[in-house]
Amino acid sequence: MRAAPLIVGAGPAGIRAAMTLVAAGLRPVVVDEAPACGGQIYRQPLIPDGRTPAGRYGSEAAKAMRLHTEFAELRDRIDYRPGTLVWNLALGVAHLTRDGKSDSIAHDGLILATGAMDRVLPVPGWTLPGVFSLGGAQIALKAQGAAIGRRVVFLGSGPLLYLVAWQYLKAGVNVVAVLDTAPFTAKLRLAAGLLLDPRTLLLGLRYAAELRLAGVPIRFGVEKPEINGDGRVDSIGWAEAGRVGHLACDAVAFGLGLKPEAQLAELAGCAFVFSERDRVYVPLRDRAGRSSVSGVYVAGDGAGIMGADAAEAAGERAALALIEDRGLAFDAGRARQLESALKRLSRFRDVMAAAFPFPHDWRIADDTTLCRCEEITAGEARAAIAQFGIREINRLKAVSRIGMGRCQGRLCSGAAAELLAQETGQGIDAAGRLRGQAPVKPVPLSLMDRISEVAE
Numbered sequence: 001m002r003a004a005p006l007i008v009g010a011g012p013a014g015i016r017a018a019m020t021l022v023a024a025g026l027r028p029v030v031v032d033e034a035p036a037c038g039g040q041i042y043r044q045p046l047i048p049d050g051r052t053p054a055g056r057y058g059s060e061a062a063k064a065m066r067l068h069t070e071f072a073e074l075r076d077r078i079d080y081r082p083g084t085l086v087w088n089l090a091l092g093v094a095h096l097t098r099d100g101k102s103d104s105i106a107h108d109g110l111i112l113a114t115g116a117m118d119r120v121l122p123v124p125g126w127t128l129p130g131v132f133s134l135g136g137a138q139i140a141l142k143a144q145g146a147a148i149g150r151r152v153v154f155l156g157s158g159p160l161l162y163l164v165a166w167q168y169l170k171a172g173v174n175v176v177a178v179l180d181t182a183p184f185t186a187k188l189r190l191a192a193g194l195l196l197d198p199r200t201l202l203l204g205l206r207y208a209a210e211l212r213l214a215g216v217p218i219r220f221g222v223e224k225p226e227i228n229g230d231g232r233v234d235s236i237g238w239a240e241a242g243r244v245g246h247l248a249c250d251a252v253a254f255g256l257g258l259k260p261e262a263q264l265a266e267l268a269g270c271a272f273v274f275s276e277r278d279r280v281y282v283p284l285r286d287r288a289g290r291s292s293v294s295g296v297y298v299a300g301d302g303a304g305i306m307g308a309d310a311a312e313a314a315g316e317r318a319a320l321a322l323i324e325d326r327g328l329a330f331d332a333g334r335a336r337q338l339e340s341a342l343k344r345l346s347r348f349r350d351v352m353a354a355a356f357p358f359p360h361d362w363r364i365a366d367d368t369t370l371c372r373c374e375e376i377t378a379g380e381a382r383a384a385i386a387q388f389g390i391r392e393i394n395r396l397k398a399v400s401r402i403g404m405g406r407c408q409g410r411l412c413s414g415a416a417a418e419l420l421a422q423e424t425g426q427g428i429d430a431a432g433r434l435r436g437q438a439p440v441k442p443v444p445l446s447l448m449d450r451i452s453e454v455a456e
């Protein structure tokens with residue numbers, strides 16, 4: 001008997017993929033490290049906090065409830081393993097851990113729907129208590145009903161900047177300011193998105209308008225941010241059009257968009273390709289989500305940032321590809337429909353990328369920590385690059401230990417690649433990408449023997 005297909009991730013992409021496989025008569029295994037389904041956008045609270053879905057998910061409440069309900073209805077037709085991390089993939093077997101115990105599972109067909117994480121570039125003071133990534137600030141609010149501070153500044157670029165600031169405002173937190181690193185003129189490019197995804201665009205404009213109406217200052221073209229504090233954040237400074245700004249606050253949420261969580265695709269042996277839009281390498285895939293490895297499919301933000309609606313469509317499309325590749329009946333018309341929706345949403349993503357551009361001139365000061373796990377400063381990285389003539393990120397890791405710590409480079413590798421590209425005068429694509437290593441995320445020490453066995 002053939003093994004079951006495995007889906008990693010129970011966010012919008014993974015849920016839709018599971019529904020599609022079940023409809024075709026398959027019984028997939030669905031693994032997610034989160035305790036409940038929903039992924040990032042439709043994350044469920046750890047404990048009841050008295051808020052209604054509308055209070056928690058705002059304009060997306062109906063979509064969240066629909067996906068949660070539809071997934072719950074699948075429960076006896078799938079093998080769902082919440083709270084379970086896939087920490088390695090090798091030769092058709094996934095290595096898992098849950099509650100400190102290890103397990104492995106053979107699969108026939110693998111859909112990776114592992115989502116994204118914040119992209120962060122170091123700023124002075126970013127390691128102070130009270131500084132969170134934008135996504136982290138949102139998780140605190142969404143999953144735990146907690147705010148990261150009483151007077152919060154939101155800094156960076158990307159749609160999440162305004163969304164999370166607005167969510168904090170609605171939760172009754174004092175939003176001190178929104179500091180957008182993009183110039184105001186970049187926002188004019190949003191007009192091109194009106195025909196492609198008017199709902200999302202108008203929602204974003206609403207968030208910005210409500211922040212303004214509530215008296216929240218929104219600054220554009222913010223440069224050289226510096227977070228200050230003695231033991232904890234107490235203020236933030238920045239430059240802007242030749243002037244300097246300064247505000248008191250007790251927390252800062254910052255991020256510069258998202259980056260795909262693609263380490264498992266790497267361990268599965270998938271080929272990668274550089275994405276100009278995401279400024280990182282992403283798994284190579286066809287329009288259906290087939291990777292370069294037979295039987296391995298990638299869907300959702302883990303394959304390139306496209307947003308939640310696209311993640312649903314991509315999850316369904318990848319599952320249809322798996323069904324077709326197994327020789328089962330599949331709906332070709334639906335597949336075409338999904339591909340054309342994904343094409344439109346990709347054009348919308350181009351618009352968003354233009355409206356929230358990456359700050360190419362971001363310069364990391366020598367005394368700023370670059371890799372916080374290994375406590376390596378940008379100056380130390382620059383010295384290593386100069387001393388050893390380094391041009392590629394894996395060499396920088398070998399020489400300096402950047403990316404060798406607990407986060408396995410998930411947090412620092414983007415910044416290290418940017419720094420390497422700046423120092424060597426080459427494009428960020430030429431700096432390369434860190435080779436994936438198991439375990440892809442921190443695991444309990446009780447698994448050390450198992451990891452050594454797998455490594456042998």
Ligand SMILES: Cc1cc2nc3c(=O)[nH]c(=O)nc-3n(C[C@H](O)[C@H](O)[C@H](O)COP(=O)(O)OP(=O)(O)OC[C@H]3O[C@@H](n4cnc5c(N)ncnc54)[C@H](O)[C@@H]3O)c2cc1C
Nearest residue numbers: 009011012013032033039040086115135300301307308311
């Ligand atoms: C912190 C954060 C907050 C966000 N909030 C919003 C928002 O409010 N609104 C919005 O429009 N977009 C938001 N986004 C963007 C969001 O990622 C997408 O819109 C959407 O959730 C993508 O769906 P997905 O199914 O591709 O991935 P996700 O929703 O991210 O789901 C991926 C799932 O895979 C699981 N997973 C990953 N790796 C492993 C592993 N190794 N083992 C087991 N499980 C694993 C994760 O636990 C997660 O549940 C957010 C992104 C981040 C990073």
